[in-house]
Amino acid sequence: MIIEGLLTTETPDGRVHVAPMGPVVNVDLTQWILRPFQTSTTFQLLRRSSVAVFHVIDDVVPVVQSALGLPIELDFQRLTSGGWLIQQACHWYQLEVYEWDLTSQRSQAIARVTEHGTLRPFWGWNRAKHAVLEGAIMATRLHLIGTEQVREELSRWQPMIDKTAGDRERYAWELIHRYIQSQIDGTGLLAEKGS
Numbered sequence: 001m002i003i004e005g006l007l008t009t010e011t012p013d014g015r016v017h018v019a020p021m022g023p024v025v026n027v028d029l030t031q032w033i034l035r036p037f038q039t040s041t042t043f044q045l046l047r048r049s050s051v052a053v054f055h056v057i058d059d060v061v062p063v064v065q066s067a068l069g070l071p072i073e074l075d076f077q078r079l080t081s082g083g084w085l086i087q088q089a090c091h092w093y094q095l096e097v098y099e100w101d102l103t104s105q106r107s108q109a110i111a112r113v114t115e116h117g118t119l120r121p122f123w124g125w126n127r128a129k130h131a132v133l134e135g136a137i138m139a140t141r142l143h144l145i146g147t148e149q150v151r152e153e154l155s156r157w158q159p160m161i162d163k164t165a166g167d168r169e170r171y172a173w174e175l176i177h178r179y180i181q182s183q184i185d186g187t188g189l190l191a192e193k194g195s
Contacts, residue, residue, distance in 0.1 A: 001025060004133060006055045006066060007034070008076070008084040009045035016076050016084040017045055018066045020136075023054065023111075032095055034109040038102065046109055050097040051082045055089035058123045060132040062088070064172040067136040068179045081115055090122040128165035128173075131157035135176045142183055150180060 007021035019042045024033040034052070036043040046052060057063065065072045075087040083094050095111040135157060138150045154176070161173050 001027070003029075003054075003056070004063075006057055006062065006086060006089070007042060008053045008055070008086060009042060010049060010051075010084060011045065012048065017041060018062070018072055018074065018086070020063055020067045021054065029093065029116075030113065032093075032111040032113070034095070034097070034111055035106050036109065038105055038107050043107055046097055047100075050111075051114075052095050052097070052111070053079065053083040053085060054093045054095055055086045056091040056122060057086065057089050058125065058129075059088060059168055060129050060136075060172045061168050061175070062086075064132060064136045064175050067140055068175065070175065070179070079115070087119065089119055091118050092116060126164045126169075127160040128163075128169040131160040132165075132169055132172045132176070135173065139176050139179050139183075142180060147180070147184055154180075 001024070002022045003025050004020070004022050007019050007023075009017045009019075011017050019036075019040070021034060021036070021042070023035065025031060032054070034046065036046060062072050062074050064070070077085045077087055079085050079094060081094060085092055093113050094115040096114050097109040097111045099110040101108040101110075135154055138145075138153050142150050161169060165173065
């Protein structure tokens with residue numbers, strides 16, 4: 001199964017890098033397969049250092065911010081055993097990559113859990129949170145599928161926002177719409193491609 005969350009890695013100058021990640025895991029969370037694209041910053045950082053920390057989080061705002069390359073509203077703490085902890089996370093898993101499969105553009109990094117913890121209860125996700133997650137994924141594919149299809153998908157998910165969203169989900173939804181509009185206004189090519 002795939003679990004959605006945020007992965008932290010460390011840059012060469014010691015700063016934290018945050019990326020949304022959907023690793024493949026078993027039910028016991030003892031087997032992890034991270035799948036970063038080989039063109040991504042996350043891939044480069046994992047190849048440099050095999051340590052990363054995966055976070056289960058129930059706030060969609062930082063997920064959207066990290067997916068869209070926006071400033072992230074999170075607090076971090078360095079773990080003594082290595083890696084960066086997101087203090088707003090519910091659960092965290094420090095991972096060590098011990099094997100790579102680089103045969104396709106989307107690599108597979110096989111990892112084991114070296115440490116884990118719980119910071120607070122997981123409040124769960126509702127339909128609006130799922131809609132926001134899907135909307136963020138669509139926004140990252142805007143250049144591939146065009147604005148018309150992205151807008152159609154967002155329109156389909158709008159009722160979930162209207163019916164079940166709280167303030168954080170509405171704010172994240174607004175960020176997605178602003179991002180899409182800025183991409184269209186900034187290049188002009190995306191609007192043309194979606195026609």
